[in-house]
Amino acid sequence: MRLHFIAIGGSAMHNLALALHQKGYIITGSDDAIYEPSRTRLSNHSLLPEEFGWFPEKVTANLDAVIIGMHAKANNPELLRAKELNLPIYSYPEFIFEQSRRKTRVVIGGSHGKTTITSMILHVLKYHQKEVDFMVGAQLEGFETMVHLTDHNDFIVLEGDEYLSSPIDPRPKFHLYKPNIALLSGIAWDHINVFPTYPEYVEQFRIFVDSIVKGGILVYNEEDKELEKIVEETTNTIRKHPYKTPEYKIEEGITLLETPEGDMPIEVFGKHNLNNLAGAKWICQHMGIDEDDFYEAIASFHGASKRLEKIVETGTSLVFKDFAHSPSKVLATTVAVKEQYPDKRLIACLELHTYSSLNGEFLEQYKSALNQADVPVVFYSPEAVEMKQLKAISKDQIHAAFQREGLMIFTNPDSLKNYLKDRDFENSVLLLMSSGNYGGLNFDEIKSWVK
Known part of the structure; x- marks a missing residue:
């Protein structure tokens, strides 16, 4: 089969492209930007587009189907060309x-x-x-x-x-x-x-x-x-x-x-x-x-990547990275870590990153989510709120939503980084919960902070 991927660089899309390539299918694709690790993995299999952007000429009548990813828009020029040619168009799950x-x-x-x-x-x-x-x-x-x-x-x-x-x-x-x-x-x-x-x-x-x-x-x-x-x-x-x-x-x-x-x-x-x-x-x-x-x-299962993934253990200190971002996941994860290490100080740092978590009407769902933390921290980017075209949220709104005394709130990535870098992590667990990266936090660099 000859298949063309519109938005081939997505996490799910590039993996599907690789799987079908390994199955013997002929794969082409386009995207306006491709980041790591998708970029290297596609390149290693000669599936990385030669240039980024959308090129309707890539969509031809000899294709068996087109697969469209969520990153593309409904008016994508390659998608419109596929419709003109009456090609079968599939979503990833289809x-x-x-x-x-x-x-x-x-x-x-x-x-x-x-x-x-x-x-x-x-x-x-x-x-x-x-x-x-x-x-x-x-x-x-x-x-x-x-x-x-x-x-x-x-x-x-x-x-x-x-x-x-x-x-x-x-x-x-x-x-x-x-x-x-x-x-x-x-x-x-x-x-x-x-x-x-x-x-x-x-x-x-x-x-x-x-x-x-x-x-x-x-x-x-x-x-x-x-x-x-x-x-x-x-x-x-x-x-x-x-x-x-x-x-x-x-x-x-x-x-x-x-x-x-x-x-x-x-x-x-x-x-x-x-x-x-x-x-x-x-x-x-x-x-x-x-x-x-x-x-x-x-007994030998260590966990999925970014799901309570231990990234540092040194002396009496540990650091975990977790994909948790919704209220129920944040609560379950912080409870789990505190239960596992009851005698250690739990520093729980949550990034509000998704559309839901940055929505002022949804924020109240986070009530008590960080109550198990000894040091509760929330980071969010006002720029991310603006990019998602949401109403601006304030620190006062976040305090009112979480209802957690002592909650620390950061909106500047460097301020958060300096706060963590200068902390004493002796007999502590640092729990980093996010589906993002706190505005560019280098997780490898954290290893040098925790002793």
Whole structure:
């Protein structure tokens, strides 16, 4: 097949391009800017566009299809040319579905934990040398790409995102996969720019449950009452398997998971991650991995990239980087770190970076999110607020929203950097939570600050 990618440089798009290139497809692509690591990875496979920009002449009648990424606009000149030629046009999730029509589709959804659960499943399957196709939202240790597609594997494991499919398709991505086996980890309002009310957001999960194929399986977190209500009310003829957080304890900074064979030390920690693990176990069992084999494999799982990723450990100090940015994730992550290291000072630094987190009407959702921190810090960029065309927010608004005494707020990247650089990290844990980089913070440089 000959495929052209419009906005090939995106995290998901370039991984799909690489996977299809490895499958033997002929791939071309365009983008107006491509950053690392996409740039180098595309270049290594001779897929990096020779020049950046949009070139309608690249879209020709001999193409089998065009795949459009979220970075492109509805008036993109290459997209308009594809329409003129009546070429098949796919969003990223649409094409993934086309590649998996004859496979057993396993879709992992939910407002939080999707990447971690998918990563756990893939780790266990790889450990036991069970080959599957997959798509996951983070780079995993031992995996070359975030997308892997074949013609021969029976299963495909997909991280099911509820965000929009493409600039011309407003359906949530996970509505398009039609899973045979599905997991939902929970519901916590997010993507306020797309789903401005909580009921609208919840409705997307109701639609997802109804999209599971007849006779399929839904594994769901029974501790989430909103989710439990949806599962109880669905008329879809599916099998339902609830899961909950397993018993565990913490001894000297090590989490011990209770198993039928006794307490087992594991690398990941936090109640939310133990809950994720329970869901992953159910899915693996439905894919032919028995419970004992699951525990054997999961003991060596270190976590997905940027998901409570330990980037520094020296003396009595640690630094973790986490993708957490929504209120529920921030709360779960700070609680987890404080529970794991109760005798250390927790310095929790959150960047408000997404459209939702920088929206004044959404800010109140962060109430109590940083209460477990001994030193709570929030950073946001007024320029980012302006770029997203949102109303300006003030430090007073943030103080009122978080309702956390002693909350420190920074709007200047250099001021935040100097504050962290000059801190005494003795017997402390620095937790950096963001889907961005705090206006250009060099995470490698942090290692020299912590002694």
